[in-house]
Amino acid sequence: MNDSDDVWALMFRILGRSRTATERLIRNTGLTGPQARTLGYIEAHEHEGITARQIAETFGTTPASVSSLIGGLERGGYLERTADPADARSKLLRVLPKGRGLTSGFDEVLDEFKRQMTAPLTSEDRATLVRLLTAVDDHLDTLENEKRNA
Template identity: 45%
Template sequence: MNDRLARINAAIRALGFAQRSSADEWVRESGLTRQQAFTIGYIEEHQDRGVIARELAEISGTTAASVASLLQGLEERGLVTRTPSPDDSRVKLLRVTPAASRLTEGFEDAMIAAQEQPFAVLTPDEQQTLLSLLERVTADIEPVGPPPPRRRDR
């Protein structure tokens, strides 16, 4: 790999690590683990359509047993409830409690600020140019991992 490509890749990795570090710091201060915070956030965002444990295992790439243990701990802390589905009583729907919502309140705003901060040195036109270039580079790359966070209009 030539020096320019190595520097581009290093810059992209640095951005990713900086954002992950910001998320980790926020999570640490909340008293949750990264997996607990992710689980609460995911359930809260999708609970209106019904979230089940199997879905959590699929999107997090973990086993059903790991998810069951995680949910049991969250349930014991009063952060998650499991209720029978109205369509199939064998299926348990997950919901976050008001305590969980309070605990994770502010996370999305903190992450948006952490994502905006590195790009504040660029003008809006420079940001648009960077976006256009990155979209060209990534156009044929399949997304990996959980779906991106929902966009908020500001």
């Protein structure tokens, strides 16, 4: 195993543990992790007039993926798309009563999980980790942009 394999294995393992913690939270809601995250985000920001495009930009995913996710939430009766009075071409997302409050309390539990996960690290260690992971993320962005522009 080389250094890249070690990094990959650790990142994959940590991501898996994070996913497991999230799945425990949402087990009884009937939602998937991405649906719960999206629904909670919409509920927290709907007073600002949130669109699917804004969600894609915020979560760093494609508009097609968000559209599919929103479609599932809409079919499930958790939210609806309404006309944007300021832009007829745009649809605003609004949480329906079935979805309202469904993800309340998740943030606090996730925050505690994140605190526990990083507890063995000093403040300086966490800053270094953020810097290193940001460098990896930025490099992946560059590679994606190069492929798109090729």
